[in-house]
Amino acid sequence: MWLRRKIGHMVLTRFALKSRTLVEIKSLRLENHSSVSFHITPFPAFKMPKQAKVSNFFKRELNESISSKNGKKETKKKRIIVASDEESDNGIDIKKSMKDVADWQKGEPIPYSALCKTFEDIDSTTKRLEIQEYLTSFFKCVIEKSPENLLETLYLCLNKVCPEYENVELGIGESLLIKAIAGVTGRSPQKVKDELAKVGDLGKVAKDSKNSQKSISSMFGSVDKPLTIPGVFKSMKKIASLSGHSSQDSKVKEIQNLLKSCRGDEAKFLIRSLEGKLRIGLAEQTVLICLAQAFVITDNEYQKLTKAKKAEELTEAPNIIKSVYSELPSYDKIVPALLQSGVRNLREHCKLTPGIPLKPMLAHPTKSITEVLNRVEGHKFTCEFKYDGERGQIHKLEDGNIKIYSRNLEDNTFKYPDVIERISKAVNPNTNSFVLDCEVVAWDLEKHSLLPFQVLSTRKRKDVIESEIKVTVCLFAFDLLYLNGESLLKKPLKERRELLHDSFQKVDDEFSFAQHMNVSNTEEIQAFLEESVKVNCEGLMVKILDGAESTYEPSKRSRNWLKLKKDYLSGVGDSLDLVVIGAFYGRGKRTNVYGAFLLACYDPENDEYQTICKIGTGFSDSDLETHFQYLKEKEMSEPKSYFNYDKATKPDVWFEPCQVWEVKTADLSISPIYKAAIGQVDSSKGVSLRFPRFIRIRDDKKPEDATTSEGIAEMYRKQFNNNNDNDIE
Numbered sequence: 001m002w003l004r005r006k007i008g009h010m011v012l013t014r015f016a017l018k019s020r021t022l023v024e025i026k027s028l029r030l031e032n033h034s035s036v037s038f039h040i041t042p043f044p045a046f047k048m049p050k051q052a053k054v055s056n057f058f059k060r061e062l063n064e065s066i067s068s069k070n071g072k073k074e075t076k077k078k079r080i081i082v083a084s085d086e087e088s089d090n091g092i093d094i095k096k097s098m099k100d101v102a103d104w105q106k107g108e109p110i111p112y113s114a115l116c117k118t119f120e121d122i123d124s125t126t127k128r129l130e131i132q133e134y135l136t137s138f139f140k141c142v143i144e145k146s147p148e149n150l151l152e153t154l155y156l157c158l159n160k161v162c163p164e165y166e167n168v169e170l171g172i173g174e175s176l177l178i179k180a181i182a183g184v185t186g187r188s189p190q191k192v193k194d195e196l197a198k199v200g201d202l203g204k205v206a207k208d209s210k211n212s213q214k215s216i217s218s219m220f221g222s223v224d225k226p227l228t229i230p231g232v233f234k235s236m237k238k239i240a241s242l243s244g245h246s247s248q249d250s251k252v253k254e255i256q257n258l259l260k261s262c263r264g265d266e267a268k269f270l271i272r273s274l275e276g277k278l279r280i281g282l283a284e285q286t287v288l289i290c291l292a293q294a295f296v297i298t299d300n301e302y303q304k305l306t307k308a309k310k311a312e313e314l315t316e317a318p319n320i321i322k323s324v325y326s327e328l329p330s331y332d333k334i335v336p337a338l339l340q341s342g343v344r345n346l347r348e349h350c351k352l353t354p355g356i357p358l359k360p361m362l363a364h365p366t367k368s369i370t371e372v373l374n375r376v377e378g379h380k381f382t383c384e385f386k387y388d389g390e391r392g393q394i395h396k397l398e399d400g401n402i403k404i405y406s407r408n409l410e411d412n413t414f415k416y417p418d419v420i421e422r423i424s425k426a427v428n429p430n431t432n433s434f435v436l437d438c439e440v441v442a443w444d445l446e447k448h449s450l451l452p453f454q455v456l457s458t459r460k461r462k463d464v465i466e467s468e469i470k471v472t473v474c475l476f477a478f479d480l481l482y483l484n485g486e487s488l489l490k491k492p493l494k495e496r497r498e499l500l501h502d503s504f505q506k507v508d509d510e511f512s513f514a515q516h517m518n519v520s521n522t523e524e525i526q527a528f529l530e531e532s533v534k535v536n537c538e539g540l541m542v543k544i545l546d547g548a549e550s551t552y553e554p555s556k557r558s559r560n561w562l563k564l565k566k567d568y569l570s571g572v573g574d575s576l577d578l579v580v581i582g583a584f585y586g587r588g589k590r591t592n593v594y595g596a597f598l599l600a601c602y603d604p605e606n607d608e609y610q611t612i613c614k615i616g617t618g619f620s621d622s623d624l625e626t627h628f629q630y631l632k633e634k635e636m637s638e639p640k641s642y643f644n645y646d647k648a649t650k651p652d653v654w655f656e657p658c659q660v661w662e663v664k665t666a667d668l669s670i671s672p673i674y675k676a677a678i679g680q681v682d683s684s685k686g687v688s689l690r691f692p693r694f695i696r697i698r699d700d701k702k703p704e705d706a707t708t709s710e711g712i713a714e715m716y717r718k719q720f721n722n723n724n725d726n727d728i729e
């Protein structure tokens with residue numbers, strides 16, 4: 001009887017126990033890297049031993065069977081032997097069969113091929129648990145053998161080269177990559193482009209062209225050194241740091257050096273990384289879970305724990321890392337701390353630190369005052385004006401330096417030299433270090449009044465010189481997160497607000513506190529809302545004021561902060577932030593520009609952009625000109641493989657996902673041709689927008705911060721329960 005089994009004695013053990021007979025392996029055949037076929041005969045005289053013994057028996061048998069085979073025996077044997085090292089009772093299923101990827105000596109730089117094999121394994125499955133098993137296993141090997149490479153490994157898994165606030169972008173344009181691939185493989189750029197049109201994935205194109213060309217280079221005996229994780233990471237960092245037009249050639253050269261040394265699948269993943277997307281279905285949250293679990297299972301104490309305790313540790317560890325990361329989003333800080341003292345003590349070593357921006361707390365949209373009142377019932381709450389500007393997180397470091405960061409954690413210090421210069425006037429004498437949450441709003445110095453967001457958006461973005469500033473701004477502070485060496489995140493809003501008012505003072509035309517009122521009924525809220533609108537605000541923020549639900553929750557879209565916009569009655573409660581992925585050529589008046597665009601939302605689950613509507617309304621002539629100038633550089637010959645669209649909506653040109661637009665809509669409807677939130681409100685149809693209208697570019701959001709498909713599904717459903725609080729989540 002031939003049976004096909006995945007390698008790994010847990011599976012074999014289960015098999016043996018289930019059949020209640022022990023079997024003898026007569027001969028064995030390896031199918032591929034994760035399966036083995038074996039010929040078995042029953043072993044009836046054998047009394048069923050305890051589970052552990054069964055597993056040992058199989059391990060021994062497997063090893064013996066394999067070592068007695070000749071030919072390709074060596075690598076295969078290694079696979080099994082490594083596999084059988086594992087304890088069966090780990091609480092987590094370690095991918096033993098893939099541990100042969102850990103084919104490097106302790107302390108050596110990790111070969112890039114090991115990471116690529118792991119990516120390949122991850123790519124081969126869509127099951128989240130299996131993905132986690134592969135990556136956790138790999139991290140475990142890294143921690144045990146080459147911990148000094150862990151940070152680089154992590155960054156490569158996340159497709160990042162440094163924390164966001166260092167303002168370094170990795171994404172490299174398609175044309176540059178095509179040029180690099182063409183140069184290395186001896187093909188013309190046009191040929192590479194044609195291949196891309198056929199295959200749809202530049203990574204695959206690079207790999208295929210590399211492999212067909214490999215034979216030529218081996219004939220001439222060129223032996224490039226194999227790539228290592230630290231080597232690849234260093235080059236990527238270098239490529240990302242080169243800027244300006246003249247840097248293009250150096251970038252191409254650097255990419256070519258890497259490409260030359262690529263073997264097997266390496267070129268595929270390398271190119272995808274450089275494009276800015278790995279496309280293996282690996283979300284950042286999953287990477288964090290795997291990292292946490294790898295640390296748990298490599299801890300010496302872990303093996304001594306009971307099964308229940310192991311499960312508890314495995315669940316708790318990712319939560320610790322996630323919560324620490326939302327306060328201190330820097331792997332540069334977190335990884336060394338993890339290596340030094342493990343997950344359990346991480347909170348003591350990694351805390352909110354001025355100079356490292358934390359992910360801001362986000363608000364939940366609401367559609368009516370009734371909905372708001374239902375939510376806050378039984379709580380003390382407060383209403384604040386919702387200013388329409390740009391979020392600013394201002395840090396004063398222990399050394400006196402002042403920095404300002406965007407909603408996206410980007411360093412905006414050079415965009416706001418005026419703010420940096422003037423903030424000291426608003427700081428009271430006893431206030432030293434702090435982290436302040438506020439809105440930066442365009443300000444009319446003559447009328448002493450707020451200006452709409454559109455004015456702020458005309459302000460220069462980089463290297464602003466104070467004397468040349470045309471758009472003045474005023475700050476409206478609404479929260480204090482850190483004061484004089486102490487984090488305030490866990491304190492209730494009421495206390496944080498008192499500290500905010502004690503530590504800062506109003507400066508006319510420069511610094512103010514968000515206007516607030518502790519109102520309690522519909523009429524009062526309505527009146528305050530109208531007041532906010534009169535002074536050019538967007539509406540209100542309603543926040544729980546006291547108690548456990550009023551702490552500051554970094555990075556969360558919390559229900560303890562509700563946004564109530566002035567136009568909630570007319571539409572769906574909130575605008576959407578969508579990614580422009582394609583355009584249609586204009587006609588008539590719009591002949592020389594794009595006349596309409598294809599928009600998409602982002603689905604983090606599947607890591608894809610799902611089309612949601614075609615939009616042609618809300619653009620001024622100058623908007624259309626601006627979009628054309630910016631987007632024509634981003635044109636691509638083919639859609640990305642991670643665009644989910646229907647042929648019926650195919651635009652004339654495709655764009656790399658690069659810009660987010662705020663859009664308003666009359667309502668959302670089910671559509672047979674658009675793909676937003678597909679499977680969430682209808683099994684085969686998506687959601688589309690009716691009468692979408694362009695509002696503005698959202699420079700402070702990256703494509704992956706766009707409205708999610710889950711957000712779309714929620715908005716869709718909410719339309720049907722207007723004014724009652726049957727929130728879905």
Ligand SMILES: Nc1ncnc2c1ncn2[C@@H]1O[C@H](COP(=O)(O)OP(=O)(O)OP(=O)(O)O)[C@@H](O)[C@H]1O
Nearest residue numbers: 362363384385386387388390391439478514541563
């Ligand atoms: N009093 C306030 N309290 C908190 N946030 C405020 C306040 N006034 C203005 N804001 C701004 O409102 C934003 C939240 O509402 P908005 O609809 O603008 O969100 P957004 O930037 O589109 O992001 P998202 O879609 O993630 O909610 C905050 O990020 C902040 O910039």
Ligand SMILES: [Mg+2]
Nearest residue numbers: 387388389390
């Ligand atoms: Mg806003």
Ligand SMILES: [Mg+2]
Nearest residue numbers: 574575576577
């Ligand atoms: Mg918004």
